[in-house]
Amino acid sequence: MPLWSRAQQQDFRSRVRGCLLGGAIGDALGAGIEFESLESIRAAHGPAGVTGYVPAYGRAGSVTDDTQMTLFTLDGLIRAHVQRDGGSWHPPTDVHHAYLRWAATQYDWGPDERKGDLGWLGRQEWLYAQRAPGQACLSGLTGPDAERPGTLEAPRNPESKGCGTVMRAAPFGLLTAWEPGLVFQLAVECSVLTHGHPTGYLSAGAFAVIVHTVARGGTLEEGVHLALATLSDHPGHEETTTALRKALDAVRAGEPSAERVEELGQGWVAEEALAIGVYCALVAHDVKSGLLLAVNHSGDSDSTGVVCGSLLGALHGETALPPELLAELEGRGTMLELADDFVLELLHGPELRGPAWSERYPVK
Structure with missing residues (x-):
C-alpha cells in the first residue's frame, strides 16, 4: 500500500463508511x-410511494x-488481509468462512451458543435474526457439504x-489498491460459493468494478463502462451486459x-437488481431521491436499494447520507x-498485530 496523505485517508474512510451505511439505508x-406491488405501495403510502422507513421485523x-x-x-476481507501477513493468502477461503459464520446466525439463538472463531462481528447479538434469507445462500452454506467451498x-x-x-458484493470494490480485474475476479470467486450461474456471478463482478471505480474517485458512468468492457472477456456475459445497457438507455x-x-425488471435475479440499482444511482439528484426511486417498485426492493445505496455512498461519502435515515438505522x-x-x-x-486485533479478527 503506497503512503497516503491524511486527506486521502479521510476520503477513503468516508467512502467506505458511505458505501456500507448507504447500502444498509437502501x-x-x-x-x-x-x-409488494407498485400499485399496493402507492395505495398504502400515496402516489410517491414510501418516503421513509416502513416498519419491518x-x-x-x-x-x-x-x-x-x-x-x-467485509469481515472476511479483513481476516484475509490478516492472514496475508502470516504467509497465507486466499481471500475466497476467508470469505467462505465468514459466510459460514453468517449462516450460523440464521439458526443459532445467539453467540453464547457457539464456539470457534466468532471474532468481534460474530458476537454481535443483533445479527442473530432471520430476515428473509435467500434460499441459494442458505443451501450453499449449510448441510453436510457446507465446508466445501464452491x-x-x-x-x-x-x-x-x-x-x-x-447484494453482498460491494465490499470487494472497496479494495481500491487492487486493479479492477482482480476485484472483478474476487467477487466472482466469492459469488460461486452460493450461486453458480454465470449471470449471477458476473453481475456481482460487474457491481464490484463499479463500486471500485467510484471509490477511487471516478464517475458512475466510468464504472459502468469499465464493467461492460470487463464483462466482454467472460463467457456467459450476455444477460448482464444487456441489463447494464438497458440501464444506460433508461437514463x-x-x-x-x-x-x-x-421496465428494467423486478430485481429478484442478479442482472435486474444490478441494472435497477445502477439506473437509480445514475439519475439520482441526491442520495435520498436515488434510494427512494430504487425501492418503490414491484419486486426485490431491499436488494435494489442496497445496490443503489452502496454506489451513492461510495461515490459521495458518508456526509451525503440522509441524517434522518441514519439516525434510525439498525x-x-x-x-x-x-x-x-x-x-x-x-x-x-x-x-x-497483537492480541487485541487477533481476538477481533482471529484466523485459522
Missing part, C-alpha cells in the same frame, strides 16, 4: 415493501439478510442467478420514474466500527 427502506430502520451478508463479506469449476447452485450474489429515455424502473454502530476496522487494516495492518 436495504432498510425496501425491507417493509419487498414483496418489529421496528423502523430494520435491515435484512442483504446487509447481514455484506457485513460478513469454485468456478464446481460452483454451488449452478442454475441460480438470484440477486443474493450482487437517456427521459424523466426518472417508477414505471421506468419496472446496527449503525456496528457498521461504523466494522468500516473503520477495514480502513485500519488496509492502511495500517502491520501496526495492528
Whole structure:
C-alpha cells in the first residue's frame, strides 16, 4: 500500500463508511415493501410511494439478510488481509468462512451458543435474526457439504442467478489498491460459493468494478463502462451486459420514474437488481431521491436499494447520507466500527498485530 496523505485517508474512510451505511439505508427502506406491488405501495403510502422507513421485523430502520451478508463479506476481507501477513493468502477461503459464520446466525439463538472463531462481528447479538434469507445462500452454506467451498469449476447452485450474489458484493470494490480485474475476479470467486450461474456471478463482478471505480474517485458512468468492457472477456456475459445497457438507455429515455424502473425488471435475479440499482444511482439528484426511486417498485426492493445505496455512498461519502435515515438505522454502530476496522487494516495492518486485533479478527 503506497503512503497516503491524511486527506486521502479521510476520503477513503468516508467512502467506505458511505458505501456500507448507504447500502444498509437502501436495504432498510425496501425491507417493509419487498414483496409488494407498485400499485399496493402507492395505495398504502400515496402516489410517491414510501418516503421513509416502513416498519419491518418489529421496528423502523430494520435491515435484512442483504446487509447481514455484506457485513460478513467485509469481515472476511479483513481476516484475509490478516492472514496475508502470516504467509497465507486466499481471500475466497476467508470469505467462505465468514459466510459460514453468517449462516450460523440464521439458526443459532445467539453467540453464547457457539464456539470457534466468532471474532468481534460474530458476537454481535443483533445479527442473530432471520430476515428473509435467500434460499441459494442458505443451501450453499449449510448441510453436510457446507465446508466445501464452491469454485468456478464446481460452483454451488449452478442454475441460480438470484440477486443474493450482487447484494453482498460491494465490499470487494472497496479494495481500491487492487486493479479492477482482480476485484472483478474476487467477487466472482466469492459469488460461486452460493450461486453458480454465470449471470449471477458476473453481475456481482460487474457491481464490484463499479463500486471500485467510484471509490477511487471516478464517475458512475466510468464504472459502468469499465464493467461492460470487463464483462466482454467472460463467457456467459450476455444477460448482464444487456441489463447494464438497458440501464444506460433508461437514463437517456427521459424523466426518472417508477414505471421506468419496472421496465428494467423486478430485481429478484442478479442482472435486474444490478441494472435497477445502477439506473437509480445514475439519475439520482441526491442520495435520498436515488434510494427512494430504487425501492418503490414491484419486486426485490431491499436488494435494489442496497445496490443503489452502496454506489451513492461510495461515490459521495458518508456526509451525503440522509441524517434522518441514519439516525434510525439498525446496527449503525456496528457498521461504523466494522468500516473503520477495514480502513485500519488496509492502511495500517502491520501496526495492528497483537492480541487485541487477533481476538477481533482471529484466523485459522
